[in-house]
Amino acid sequence: MNIEAIREQFPILHQDINGHRLVYLDSAASSQKPRSVIDAVTRYYELDNANVHRGVHTLGSRATDAYEGAREKVRAFINAASAQEIIFTRGTTTALNIVASSYAREVCGEGDEIVLTPMEHHSNLIPWQQVAKATGATLKYIPLQPDGSIRIEDAEATITDRTKIVSVVYVSNVLGVVNPVKEIAAIAHKHGAKMVVDGAQSTPHKRVDVRDLDCDFYAFSGHKMCAPTGIGALYGKKELLERMEPVEFGGEMIDHVDLYESTWKELPYKFEGGTPIIAGAVGLGAAIDFLQEIGMDEIERHEHALTAYAYKRMSEIDGLTIYGPAHDRAGLITFNLDDVHPHDVATVLDTRGIAIRAGHHCAQPLMRWLNVSATARASFYIYNTEEDVERLVDALGHAKEFFGYAIG
Structure with a gap:
C-alpha cells in the first residue's frame, strides 16, 4: 500500500493551514475526496445531467445508467443479495430513521423492548426514543465494560423474548470499539428480534458482508468513505422492505395515482420519493471503485497499524487520558489533556495545521458514562502516516506548554 501515491490523489491535502502542512485527522467526521470522485461528479454535471427513470432521451438514459450502476456497486460492496435491497438515502441518519419510522413503529407495542448500547x-438513539414514546416499547441497554467494550454474556442477558429490535453501532465513533454485531445478531434472531447495524464508522474502514453478519438492516454514509456529502444507503432484507410502507410520498415512488388512492412502485423505488441524489450516487460509486482498487483488507491493516502506533506514542504523554480499549480498536483515538477543554486543545492544534474533532461527538450519554463533558478525537484514514502522528504528538506537547504544563 503506497501511502504517498494515495495522498497524491487527494487535492485538499496539498495545502498549508496557518503556515503548516495540513494534517487531517478528522475522517471519522467526514473523509476527504480523491480526484477520481471529484472528477466523476464533475463529469456527471458537465455531460450527463438529467433526471433519472423518466426521460427517454440520451441524457436521461445515461443518468439512469449511472445512478443504477452505483446502486449495483453498493450491493456488491456490502454483498447484499439484490440491488432491490439497496435504498439510497441522505446518509446513516436518514436510513436509521426509515427503519424506525416504517418498520419499528409497526412491530413494536406496549411492553416490547428495543435494545441499544x-x-x-x-x-x-433518538429515533428509537421516539419509537418507544409512540408505541409504549421499553428501551434497554447492553452494559459496557470498563474499557467500553461489550461482552456477549451481557448481550444475552439483555435481549429477551420481548425484544423486537436490537440496534447497535458496528464501530464506536468515540471509543473505537469494534462490536461483535454478528454474534449479537444471532442472539437477536434466537429471540425473534430484528438486528439493525449502524455502519457509519465501519463501512469506510473494513470489509463488510451483510449476509455474513446476517443483520436485517444496515445503514451507512458516503461522506465518511471518500464520497460526497448527502448520499448514503440503507440495506434491508427484501422480505422486510416489502412489508414496510414508504415514509416520503410524491413523485418517483408511485405506481398509480387517482384522486383518492395511490399505489407504490416496487423495491427499492418506493422508498426514494422525489428526484434522487443522482450526483451523490455517482460519487459514491466512484468512491467504492477507489476503495476497492486499494483493497478493504489493506485499508484495515494500514489503519490498525497506524492506530496502534498512535496509541503507543500518545500514551507516553503525561496528563493525557485515552478512552476505549488498548487493543483491537478502529482507526481513532479519543482523548483529553488534564484540565484543558478539548475545544482549546483543538484550537491550539489548528494553529499547527492539525485538524481534529472536539466536543461530545453526538454521543452525550456516552460522555456521561465516561464522566466527561467532551473529548478530543484524532481519527485516521488511508491518507494518514506515522509522520502525521508525530506531528500530532509534537503539537500536543506544544499545547501542554501553552496551557502551563511541564513537558513530561
Missing part, C-alpha cells in the same frame, strides 16, 4: 451515536 450506551455508546450509540445520537442518530441511532
Whole structure:
C-alpha cells in the first residue's frame, strides 16, 4: 500500500493551514475526496445531467445508467443479495430513521423492548426514543465494560423474548470499539428480534458482508468513505422492505395515482420519493471503485497499524487520558489533556495545521458514562502516516506548554 501515491490523489491535502502542512485527522467526521470522485461528479454535471427513470432521451438514459450502476456497486460492496435491497438515502441518519419510522413503529407495542448500547451515536438513539414514546416499547441497554467494550454474556442477558429490535453501532465513533454485531445478531434472531447495524464508522474502514453478519438492516454514509456529502444507503432484507410502507410520498415512488388512492412502485423505488441524489450516487460509486482498487483488507491493516502506533506514542504523554480499549480498536483515538477543554486543545492544534474533532461527538450519554463533558478525537484514514502522528504528538506537547504544563 503506497501511502504517498494515495495522498497524491487527494487535492485538499496539498495545502498549508496557518503556515503548516495540513494534517487531517478528522475522517471519522467526514473523509476527504480523491480526484477520481471529484472528477466523476464533475463529469456527471458537465455531460450527463438529467433526471433519472423518466426521460427517454440520451441524457436521461445515461443518468439512469449511472445512478443504477452505483446502486449495483453498493450491493456488491456490502454483498447484499439484490440491488432491490439497496435504498439510497441522505446518509446513516436518514436510513436509521426509515427503519424506525416504517418498520419499528409497526412491530413494536406496549411492553416490547428495543435494545441499544450506551455508546450509540445520537442518530441511532433518538429515533428509537421516539419509537418507544409512540408505541409504549421499553428501551434497554447492553452494559459496557470498563474499557467500553461489550461482552456477549451481557448481550444475552439483555435481549429477551420481548425484544423486537436490537440496534447497535458496528464501530464506536468515540471509543473505537469494534462490536461483535454478528454474534449479537444471532442472539437477536434466537429471540425473534430484528438486528439493525449502524455502519457509519465501519463501512469506510473494513470489509463488510451483510449476509455474513446476517443483520436485517444496515445503514451507512458516503461522506465518511471518500464520497460526497448527502448520499448514503440503507440495506434491508427484501422480505422486510416489502412489508414496510414508504415514509416520503410524491413523485418517483408511485405506481398509480387517482384522486383518492395511490399505489407504490416496487423495491427499492418506493422508498426514494422525489428526484434522487443522482450526483451523490455517482460519487459514491466512484468512491467504492477507489476503495476497492486499494483493497478493504489493506485499508484495515494500514489503519490498525497506524492506530496502534498512535496509541503507543500518545500514551507516553503525561496528563493525557485515552478512552476505549488498548487493543483491537478502529482507526481513532479519543482523548483529553488534564484540565484543558478539548475545544482549546483543538484550537491550539489548528494553529499547527492539525485538524481534529472536539466536543461530545453526538454521543452525550456516552460522555456521561465516561464522566466527561467532551473529548478530543484524532481519527485516521488511508491518507494518514506515522509522520502525521508525530506531528500530532509534537503539537500536543506544544499545547501542554501553552496551557502551563511541564513537558513530561
